[in-house]
Structures are given as structure tokens and as C-alpha cells.
Amino acid sequence: MEFGSSYYTPKGKLVHLLKPTIYDFVMKSERKTQIIYPKDLGYIAARAGLQSGFKVLEVGTGSAALTTYFAALVKPDGHIFTYDVNEEFMEIAKKNLERAGLDRYVTMIKHLGNGYSEKDIDVAIIDLGDPWNVIPFVYTSLKSSGSVIAICPTMNQLEKTAYALENEGFTDIESSEIISRNIEARVGKTRPSMRMIGHTTYLIFARKILKPEAIN
Amino acid sequence: MEFGSSYYTPKGKLVHLLKPTIYDFVMKSERKTQIIYPKDLGYIAARAGLQSGFKVLEVGTGSAALTTYFAALVKPDGHIFTYDVNEEFMEIAKKNLERAGLDRYVTMIKHLGNGYSEKDIDVAIIDLGDPWNVIPFVYTSLKSSGSVIAICPTMNQLEKTAYALENEGFTDIESSEIISRNIEARVGKTRPSMRMIGHTTYLIFARKILKPEAIN
Amino acid sequence: MEFGSSYYTPKGKLVHLLKPTIYDFVMKSERKTQIIYPKDLGYIAARAGLQSGFKVLEVGTGSAALTTYFAALVKPDGHIFTYDVNEEFMEIAKKNLERAGLDRYVTMIKHLGNGYSEKDIDVAIIDLGDPWNVIPFVYTSLKSSGSVIAICPTMNQLEKTAYALENEGFTDIESSEIISRNIEARVGKTRPSMRMIGHTTYLIFARKILKPEAIN
Amino acid sequence: MEFGSSYYTPKGKLVHLLKPTIYDFVMKSERKTQIIYPKDLGYIAARAGLQSGFKVLEVGTGSAALTTYFAALVKPDGHIFTYDVNEEFMEIAKKNLERAGLDRYVTMIKHLGNGYSEKDIDVAIIDLGDPWNVIPFVYTSLKSSGSVIAICPTMNQLEKTAYALENEGFTDIESSEIISRNIEARVGKTRPSMRMIGHTTYLIFARKILKPEAIN
Numbered sequence: 001m002e003f004g005s006s007y008y009t010p011k012g013k014l015v016h017l018l019k020p021t022i023y024d025f026v027m028k029s030e031r032k033t034q035i036i037y038p039k040d041l042g043y044i045a046a047r048a049g050l051q052s053g054f055k056v057l058e059v060g061t062g063s064a065a066l067t068t069y070f071a072a073l074v075k076p077d078g079h080i081f082t083y084d085v086n087e088e089f090m091e092i093a094k095k096n097l098e099r100a101g102l103d104r105y106v107t108m109i110k111h112l113g114n115g116y117s118e119k120d121i122d123v124a125i126i127d128l129g130d131p132w133n134v135i136p137f138v139y140t141s142l143k144s145s146g147s148v149i150a151i152c153p154t155m156n157q158l159e160k161t162a163y164a165l166e167n168e169g170f171t172d173i174e175s176s177e178i179i180s181r182n183i184e185a186r187v188g189k190t191r192p193s194m195r196m197i198g199h200t201t202y203l204i205f206a207r208k209i210l211k212p213e214a215i216n
Numbered sequence: 217m218e219f220g221s222s223y224y225t226p227k228g229k230l231v232h233l234l235k236p237t238i239y240d241f242v243m244k245s246e247r248k249t250q251i252i253y254p255k256d257l258g259y260i261a262a263r264a265g266l267q268s269g270f271k272v273l274e275v276g277t278g279s280a281a282l283t284t285y286f287a288a289l290v291k292p293d294g295h296i297f298t299y300d301v302n303e304e305f306m307e308i309a310k311k312n313l314e315r316a317g318l319d320r321y322v323t324m325i326k327h328l329g330n331g332y333s334e335k336d337i338d339v340a341i342i343d344l345g346d347p348w349n350v351i352p353f354v355y356t357s358l359k360s361s362g363s364v365i366a367i368c369p370t371m372n373q374l375e376k377t378a379y380a381l382e383n384e385g386f387t388d389i390e391s392s393e394i395i396s397r398n399i400e401a402r403v404g405k406t407r408p409s410m411r412m413i414g415h416t417t418y419l420i421f422a423r424k425i426l427k428p429e430a431i432n
Numbered sequence: 433m434e435f436g437s438s439y440y441t442p443k444g445k446l447v448h449l450l451k452p453t454i455y456d457f458v459m460k461s462e463r464k465t466q467i468i469y470p471k472d473l474g475y476i477a478a479r480a481g482l483q484s485g486f487k488v489l490e491v492g493t494g495s496a497a498l499t500t501y502f503a504a505l506v507k508p509d510g511h512i513f514t515y516d517v518n519e520e521f522m523e524i525a526k527k528n529l530e531r532a533g534l535d536r537y538v539t540m541i542k543h544l545g546n547g548y549s550e551k552d553i554d555v556a557i558i559d560l561g562d563p564w565n566v567i568p569f570v571y572t573s574l575k576s577s578g579s580v581i582a583i584c585p586t587m588n589q590l591e592k593t594a595y596a597l598e599n600e601g602f603t604d605i606e607s608s609e610i611i612s613r614n615i616e617a618r619v620g621k622t623r624p625s626m627r628m629i630g631h632t633t634y635l636i637f638a639r640k641i642l643k644p645e646a647i648n
Numbered sequence: 649m650e651f652g653s654s655y656y657t658p659k660g661k662l663v664h665l666l667k668p669t670i671y672d673f674v675m676k677s678e679r680k681t682q683i684i685y686p687k688d689l690g691y692i693a694a695r696a697g698l699q700s701g702f703k704v705l706e707v708g709t710g711s712a713a714l715t716t717y718f719a720a721l722v723k724p725d726g727h728i729f730t731y732d733v734n735e736e737f738m739e740i741a742k743k744n745l746e747r748a749g750l751d752r753y754v755t756m757i758k759h760l761g762n763g764y765s766e767k768d769i770d771v772a773i774i775d776l777g778d779p780w781n782v783i784p785f786v787y788t789s790l791k792s793s794g795s796v797i798a799i800c801p802t803m804n805q806l807e808k809t810a811y812a813l814e815n816e817g818f819t820d821i822e823s824s825e826i827i828s829r830n831i832e833a834r835v836g837k838t839r840p841s842m843r844m845i846g847h848t849t850y851l852i853f854a855r856k857i858l859k860p861e862a863i864n
Binding site for chain 1: 218219220221222232233234235237238239240254255257258259260261262263264265266267268269285288289290291292293359360361363371374375377378379387388390391392393394395396397398399400401402403406408418420423424425426
Binding site: 153154155156181182188189190191192193194195196197198199200202 | 585586587588613614620621622623624625626627628629630631632634
């Protein structure tokens with residue numbers, strides 16, 4: 001059957017056959033970790049100025065939702081280097097990337113925290129509980145004027161990460177939260193949905209500058 | 217001077233030299249039209265499942281903010297076909313695309329509304345005042361199970377567009393608004409910013425299915 | 433036992449004995465209608481400038497949540513005149529008002545729509561599906577420069593009501609929605625709640641002026 | 649001229665003569681302090697279950713915006729006891745209360761922090777920079793099962809106040825923020841306003857219980 005075609009099941013239910021998009025792969029991926037929503041994925045990519053061809057460092061692979069989405073954007077010439085230490089997560093992450101056909105654009109490394117061998121990284125994403133601890137190592141891997149974004153579910157993480165970024169050679173530091181609200185658009189009775197996700201995470205963005213001692 | 221380096225101006229102001237990202241090109245582009253914010257750009261791309269290599273149809277080029285961002289994602293193998301009739305906008309759009317070095321991935325066509333010659337489009341974006349009027353033509357250009365997203369600043373546009381999508385062979389229709397809120401993360405006194413953008417636009421997403429008469 | 437005291441149930445659960453507030457009466461009242469939330473109740477009272485001693489007209493009693501709250505504010509010298517036609521609702525409303533000990537401050541009238549016998553009303557609240565239809569009658573009952581607030585769950589109701597208010601001798605017309613978001617404040621991990629109510633209703637406020645023909 | 653009447657100024661501008669409501673007194677009051685918005689005022693009253701006749705303790709008079717609103721609700725039999733130490737604020741507060749004709753329902757005390765002579769308070773409001781420091785004294789003044797609400801502009805204040813309430817004999821602790829969004833309701837082009845207030849304050853609510861040692 002062709003994608004886009006519809007049929008009735010034996011029980012009379014109408015089914016549409018849709019080709020999975022990257023959104024579908026991300027949202028329906030197997031996971032043991034907190035989901036990252038499209039509103040956050042999309043904003044991270046847009047705010048960081050991610051482009052096809054970019055070299056990305058990800059600290060905290062989790063179930064590879066973000067990895068999958070970013071691999072689909074940077075291919076065919078870009079690459080994602082992603083770090084995690086949880087073997088169970090890494091197993092799931094590998095499967096999710098293979099299922100989406102994107103594993104060739106991703107290198108998975110079992111290791112966290114004390115330095116990354118990649119250099120000249122365009123965009124770095126930090127998704128672990130203590131982002132402030134890895135910021136000096138992320139700084140070293142980033143190219144000059146490269147972007148970093150950290151995912152901070154709590155206000156306390158956000159505050160500590162902002163402080164670390166300020167002290168580790170970053171500028172343009174900007175914190176925000178992205179809120180998505182569904183609207184029920186129906187003729188004559190349009191209104192927002194009664195239920196919504198109230199919070200997923202705060203996001204903090206910054207750009208690397210050469211350290212103050214380099215100023216002449 | 218190297219990107220990332222800093223210097224003091226003769227008046228003693230510290231300046232950081234940053235390489236412009238696609239975000240910077242989009243946000244600082246010349247424009248005569250309503251700005252499209254990264255929160256919306258990012259969500260459109262993520263929700264539509266946009267990937268590097270995709271063929272995109274855009275109805276309503278405006279100042280090419282969205283065109284620029286999408287071109288940076290679909291390159292080097294994808295392409296944007298973008299339609300507008302306002303010559304002044306098109307002139308600005310062309311300059312903005314050239315400045316970002318992305319014009320080779322974009323074909324601009326002066327024409328709106330009654331049919332587009334491209335076929336097998338992966339993702340279509342509609343950004344004009346009456347999205348409902350072009351939906352039948354967008355349907356024809358989209359590949360089966362392809363995605364469409366329309367930008368609807370008012371609830372009335374959203375309602376009419378939802379109705380048109382339902383009646384023109386689309387499924388998975390989902391309306392939402394994306395709200396971005398800045399947080400001032402400062403040690404010991406973190407809180408959201410006092411002022412924010414209250415509204416930019418509603419967004420409506422849908423996927424093409426083969427029309428009901430094709431169901432057997 | 434004294435209010436405020438605590439005890440362990442036979443099963444070892446700690447229970448606190450609290451005296452019900454008006455909030456508790458409103459939130460735990462029996463109802464067959466959509467709940468009105470404290471965020472909306474409170475804003476209606478504050479925006480309308482409700483005071484103890486005011487004479488209030490309510491069109492659409494429902495389960496008397498709003499009636500109960502307003503009666504607690506206007507007593508002992510003010511009064512609520514509330515209209516509804518649904519006998520089942522009125523029965524529940526009566527019980528809810530009696531339980532809160534506020535029935536003496538409320539007059540319930542079984543009737544809707546074509547005129548109210550009360551005059552010199554300070555604040556009028558409209559809570560029914562077609563607020564625009566009763567606006568001319570509410571106008572007649574209000575004192576000059578009195579306030580009206582209508583509860584409009586959908587954008588379409590809001591739009592029609594705004595139009596009617598503009599055409600029926602009202603000024604200072606202001607539409608808004610009030611959003612309440614719970615915060616989980618816990619040492620070291622404070623963040624907004626994951627789930628929230630995305631929408632309850634839009635509210636529209638206006639004040640009566642003497643009709644244009646009275647301008648000399 | 650009668651309230652509600654309209655006239656043209658010599659320059660041809662149409663003016664409506666409206667009787668000031670409590671909302672107008674609050675919003676147009678003279679002030680040297682941060683404004684408290686109706687969305688917050690209204691929610692505080694509704695969540696605390698404030699009623700006409702209540703005895704209220706306010707710690708931090710400021711410009712008396714909250715004092716004015718609450719006095720208008722608790723009169724004629726209730727009373728507000730309000731504490732502040734800033735003489736300039738107290739002078740302004742006194743003028744604002746007199747202008748609204750509500751000074752007889754309010755007792756102003758120049759003093760903060762180390763104990764309040766009033767007992768059996770129904771509702772206490774704390775509006776100062778370090779709410780956690782006065783919570784033990786507020787506890788003593790409140791009647792059993794009485795309500796307290798603290799105004800906390802930052803997340804850090806909210807976190808510390810939540811912690812203090814938990815440790816000082818309060819239950820039903822609930823933190824929230826109230827967001828107000830204006831809607832431009834115009835026939836055929838209804839949408840939220842482009843600009844909005846992104847944040848005013850967090851609010852934390854709790855109820856007094858007899859201390860654990862009282863449990864038998």
C-alpha cells in the first residue's frame with residue numbers, strides 16, 4: 001500500500017498509512033528517560049543556529065531523542081558526538097538511531113564529564129543533572145563563538161548553570177522556557193485545550209568567547 | 217581578528233566578535249513584514265519533521281526569514297521553492313538569502329495561489345492572510361503523507377484553515393501556539409522577565425492523505 | 433476537637449481538621465456544571481471592583497459557585513440576585529448556598545433573558561452560552577458606570593460579546609484570560625508542575641455609560 | 649453631571665465620566681512600590697477564602713494597594729491591621745486609604761517582624777523581601793486553621809518561604825503564579841495582545857495547624 005492511503009479495519013475503523021517523519025521517530029521512540037518535546041527540540045536547534053553540516057557535541061545521550069532529531073538536520077556532512085555512561089540508555093539510544101536510519105551520523109561514546117576529545121564543535125548540548133560541572137570541558141571542545149545549550153528542568157539547575165557560564169568564558173547568556181498550548185480549532189467554538197503540559201524544562205543558551213586574558 | 221575574540225573600543229566598551237549563526241541572520245535580517253520568532257521557526261521544523269535533503273514549498277516568502285532558516289537545514293541536497301507576489305518583499309528576501317549564503321538552495325517564484333508546478337513536496341509552509349484559499353493547490357504539490365503547516369496570527373484564520381484542511385484531504389490536524397518566556401537567572405534572585413511577547417501566531421499542522429474516494 | 437488540630441486515623445494516617453473557607457465551599461460544592469476556578473472568581477471580583485455592600489445581578493446561576501463567593505464578599509449589606517431556568521441546577525445551587533450559610537444574601541429567580549426587575553445594580557455577571565443576547569437587559573438593570581463581566585469559554589463567544597457591548601452603550605471593554613500555574617517549591621529542585629489546566633474561560637469586562645444620544 | 653454621562657472636550661475628544669471602583673483606586677493609587685495587579689489581588693482573596701467581616705493581618709503595607717482592596721471586602725465588620733516601617737510608604741498608604749474612604753477599616757502600625765499584638769487573625773498576607781523571617785510571628789497571630797499568603801517575586805524567596813511554612817506548623821502549602829493575558833476581541837481578527845506582563849510574582853498559600861507536639 002502507498003503512503004497516504006486509507007483503509008477500513010475489519011472492525012470498521014478508518015486507518016491512514018503515514019510515512020513516519022523524524023517527529024514520529026522522536027515521539028514514538030523507546031525510552032527510559034524524560035521525553036524532550038518538539039517545542040524544546042525545535043527551539044534548541046533554532047536558537048543555537050544549527051545547520052546542516054554542523055559538528056555537534058551532546059553530553060547526556062539519554063534515549064537519543066535529541067540525537068535523532070539533530071542527526072536528521074546535520075546530515076549528510078555533519079556529525080553528532082554523543083556521550084553517556086548508562087549502558088541501558090545507550091543500548092536503547094543505539095536502537096532508536098538505527099530504527100530512524102541515522103546511526104551513521106552519530107558516534108556514541110561511553111564516558112561523561114572530564115573532557116571530550118572532539119575539537120572545533122559548532123554546537124554543544126548538555127542534558128544531564130549537573131550541567132555546571134561539564135561546562136569547562138565543553139568550552140574546550142567548542143570552536144570560538146560556538147553555541148552551547150543546556151537543558152535545566154529546575155530553577156536551581158538553571159541558576160547554577162548561568163553562574164558557571166558567566167565564569168567560564170561565555171557571553172550572550174539567555175535563559176528561557178518554551179510553552180506549547182494546544183488549540184481546539186472548531187468552527188464556532190474555538191478555544192485552547194483544557195489540559196496542557198505545564199512545564200518540561202528551562203533552557204539556557206550561550207556563546208563561547210576567548211577568555212578575558214586573551215583581550216589586548 | 218579571530219571569531220570569539222574581544223576588544224575594548226576607544227570609548228572603553230568591551231565588544232565580542234561573534235560569527236553570525238543562522239539565528240543571527242534570521243533575527244537581524246532586513247524586513248518589511250512581521251518577524252517570525254525562533255520559537256515558531258523551530259517548532260515548525262520539528263513538528264513537520266523537516267530533515268536535511270527535504271524539498272520544501274513555501275507560500276508567502278515575505279522577508280525570507282523562514283526561507284533562510286529552512287534552507288540552512290535542507291542543504292546541500294534539499295531545496296526551497298518559495299512563492300510571493302510583492303516585488304518589494306522579494307527584493308529584500310533575495311538580499312537576505314544572499315547575505316546568509318543560502319540563495320543557491322532557494323528558487324523564488326513571483327506568483328501566488330492558483331497552483332504550483334512542483335510535485336512530491338515533503339513539507340509545505342503557508343504564510344499568507346488566507347491560508348484556506350491555497351490549501352487545494354498545496355495538497356496537489358505535496359507527496360502522500362507529506363506535512364503542511366500554516367501560520368495563522370488570529371483565531372479566525374486558524375478556525376477557517378482547520379476547516380479547509382479537514383475538507384481537503386488532510387489528517388492529524390493539530391493547532392497550537394508556542395509561547396517563549398525569558399527567565400532572568402541570577403544567583404539568589406531568579407524569576408521570569410517582567411515583559412514578554414504575549415502572542416506571535418497560532419500554528420496549524422496536518423498531513424496529506426489520499427482522498428476518501430481512494431478508499432477501497 | 434478544635435479546628436487546626438491533627439490526629440492519626442486508626443490506619444496511621446495523619447489528618448488535619450480545618451475549618452472550611454469560602455474557597456473550600458466553592459471548590460467542594462456539588463455541581464452539574466463546569467467549575468469556575470478561584471483564579472477566575474478572584475479576577476472577576478477584583479476587575480469589577482466588587483465591594484462589601486454591593487448589589488449584584490448574576491445571569492446564569494449554575495451550581496452557584498460564583499454566587500457563593502460573591503455573597504461572602506457583599507454581605508451583610510449587599511445582595512445577589514441570580515437568574516437561571518434549569519430547575520435541577522437551581523436545586524443544587526440552593527443546597528450549596530445553604531451549606532455555606534449564605535442563602536439569606538441571595539435571591540434566586542427562575543427566569544432568563546428578557547429583562548430583570550432589579551435596578552441600580554453595581555456589578556452584573558453573565559454566565560450563559562449566549563451573553564450577547566442578554567446584554568441589552570443587563571444594561572437596563574445596571575446603574576450608570578456600573579460594571580459587567582461575561583464568562584466566555586470560546587473565542588467566538590468572546591468576539592460576539594465584545595461586539596454587543598460596543599453597540600449597547602458600554603465603554604472600557606477589556607478581554608483577558610487568567611492562567612494559573614502551580615509551582616513545586618522544594619529546596620534545591622523548584623520548578624513549575626508538569627501538568628496544568630490549559631484553559632478555563634475568557635473573561636470580558638465593560639462599564640455602562642449613558643447612551644450616545646444623551647451626549648449634548 | 650451624572651456618572652456614566654459623556655461629553656466632548658473643547659478639542660472634540662469624547663470623555664466618559666465613570667465613578668471610580670475599588671479597582672480604579674488600587675490601579676491609580678499613588679505609589680513608590682511595585683504595583684500589585686488585580687489578577688494577584690483577586691487570587692489572593694479567593695484562595696485565602698477572604699470574606700466580609702474577616703480580621704486580616706498584613707505585614708508590609710507598601711502603598712496600601714492590597715490594604716485598600718481587602719478593606720473594601722471586609723468592611724463594615726472586618727478590619728485590616730497593617731505593618732510597615734518605611735515612613736514615606738506609610739504616608740502614601742494613609743493618603744491612598746483616605747482617598748478611597750476606607751481608612752476607618754484599617755489600623756496602621758509602624759513596626760515589622762518581631763511579633764504582632766493581634767490574635768485570632770483569619771487571613772494573613774506577607775509582602776516583604778524575607779517572608780520566612782516573620783512566619784513564626786504570623787503563626788502566633790493566626791487563628792487555628794487560618795490562612796496565610798506570601799508574595800514572593802523570585803523563585804528563591806518562594807523556595808525559602810515554602811521551607812519555613814513546612815517547618816512552622818502549616819499545611820495545605822500551595823505555590824502558584826497567576827498570568828493574565830489580554831485578548832484583542834475584534835470581529836474577524838481576534839487574537840491575544842502582542843505585548844504582555846511576563847511576570848509579577850509567585851504566591852504561596854498555607855493554613856495554620858496546631859503544632860505536631862499537640863497531636864495525641
